[in-house]
Amino acid sequence: MNLTFAPPFALAAAAAAAAAPRVLVRASPRFLPLRSVAWGTAPTRRRAAIAAPAVATPSITRPPSPSLAAAACRGPPTMLSAAAGAGAKVGNSMMDVSKKGEFVRKASSFRDWVRADGSTRFAPAAGRYILYVSMACPWAHRTLITRALKGLESAIATVVVHPHMGEDGWHFVDAKGEAGDDSGRCEPEPLFGLKNVSQLYRKAKPDYDGRFTVPVLWCTQESTIVNNESSEIIQMLNSEFNEVAAKPNVELLPKDRADSILELAQSFYNNVNNGVYRCGFATTQEAYDKAFGELFGELDRLNEHLSTRRFMAGRELSLADVRLFPTLARFDAVYVQHFKCNKKQIKEYEHLHGFVRDMYQQSGVGETVDIGHIKRHYCTSHPTINKYGIIPNGPDLTDYFTAAVHRTGLTG
Template sequence: MILIKPIHILRPPQLHLQNCLIQLESRNFQTKSLRIFNTSVSRFSTSLKMARSALDEMSATGAFVRTPSTFRSFISRDPDSQFPAEAGRYHLYVSYACPWASRCITYLMIKGLDKAISYSSCKPIWGRTKDTDEHMGWIFPVSNDEEPGAEPDTLNGAKSIRELYEIASSNYSGKFTVPVLWDKKLKTIVNNESSEIIRMFNTEFNDIAENAAVDLYPPHLQAKINEVNDWVYDGINNGVYRCGFAKKQEPYDEAVTKLYEALDKCEESLSQQRYMCGDALTEADVRLFVTLIRFDEVYAVHFKCNKKLLREYPNIFNYTKDIFQIPGVSSTVNMEHIKRHYYGSHPGINPFGIIPQGPNIDYSAPHDRDRFPK
């Protein structure tokens, strides 16, 4: 007896699925036959291998499970290292929409490294990264005039972030994510893990940083920072994605519960001190801020994180305004890019790509955090 089971391939709804794949299983044979109509086997294999994004990271229970980053080399202040800290050698590819990439731009501004390390942003809405398959991801504009805030890739002439990964590794089969810390000299990716990139920016470039005295990961606070990072990442940074990308009710409910437990914990902590680890700005604050600044504008609606809005937490809300007003930080927040990306790049969540008009919060408004000592 032959059983026919359809294998469903996730596609953006605006793309019509023309390829029909059926898998034939026989009780008497261990082999599996794949038939592909209207396309070649090689093209389908390439598409299946390469079409990866966060939308594909689902467990059998319908929960979102983020996979780790791949490129993990480290820039060092040691001039003899493979990747020495040199002014003008490195370029940071980002999207203003992405909170993980925004951590890195924020560090460039706070540390005064924006002249030593160049950076550029891709377009906010995902597009086709190649003509040979249907992968959707980060792409560059053709010209500076095409997309305000985004720039063409003048270093490598790449049309997409995907092309950068393929330049760095011809057999790469992971996700094509930002940030990408690029070595102009060796023409390769140094690192694509934001938590490691910000550590490099904090210490390894101090010989050329304008604000070298600023230490966002001081030795006496490292244990506390690590502790805060752990529960903030799990409950809030990644927690909003676990809410938004959940495909079943139970994992969504679990993620929402954990998210608001973490936000309540933040509110309590910030009622007693100016920043998450005391009276000084640290890495923990930057990592939290990039999620908070997107919360009411995007996550509350798009990711169904609507039990309570950020501005209903007086301490968290004023804290977010406080950090936004640190010199240089506001330039890293492009709310138009943020909203256009989320509402325009996840058709499974927002099929018509409609962008809500509000709430247009003014984070430059006065805050009350000066009541705490610095």
């Protein structure tokens, strides 16, 4: 079975944005400019236009409270502040390790919100926002799943970075493409012709000195980053873009249960979502052992939880599922060997594996899983873990995602 998916993914800017000035992505044999949205197989795939950055509208209301971004960026200078130039070595999150050898993830910096009620300067509109993502990144994956479930493909374009994250961080392919993008999903940076994601951050904030992470929700109108925290971006995609969503009635965070769903999702963040990284990036045996124990303790609990419930919050798919699935979907393919999470594989957990298949088989979700990018990214981007960047051939994932699943009877 071929586990790479070319089709209905990437870029579509909305017809509704037609009034805005447009830049067409450079024509190349792989990405032909197109007037209307269309999909094709990777070699002939066409890209729709993306709204060009426009001058900020002065009448737009500022958010009542200052952006958290400003506060977050006021932290102590790091080694990154010296690396201001384009293409400079930017480091990556692997370096964020405590004296005890524990991986400590930094908080995301840009925390503004798109609001449909006009309470912030970022109003929802088709074609106004772009998601910069990596197909390999589990955090970016959440945004792709939410975008697919809400039917936002035509309203919010994506730009997919190359799976290899090197010394300059994430980078964009040029018009000729680049080896390593087996599924043909990467695209040149369409707005400014940038080489690296770090340059995008510095367009938004020239003295930015945090990590240059994906996903990034970019506003073409204000030419800035709205938000780079996946757990918040998916809330916006769920509730703030309904006017331009093809599936506005899909509700992934019902108001009456929002707090409990967010708490549920938070309950497995440290030990599972971040837990696999705490295993993989640990630099002492003690730190690894702790993370490993907590990870598998939590997976046991989640397996039990999902033995009576189809989804994390019960019968309905919610943002808690969107936050769990990307980690589980990568687990057997990379975390078991690359991050040494090898006590058990997900396929040995009956209910977790059933949940993975169920999620994968939801409309539009399978197309967001790119095992080729996932394996290439992890195995080639962490030289202290895998010095020669050899990508293991296994495991055999035939039918891993697509085998029949019988979970609709779970009513808990």
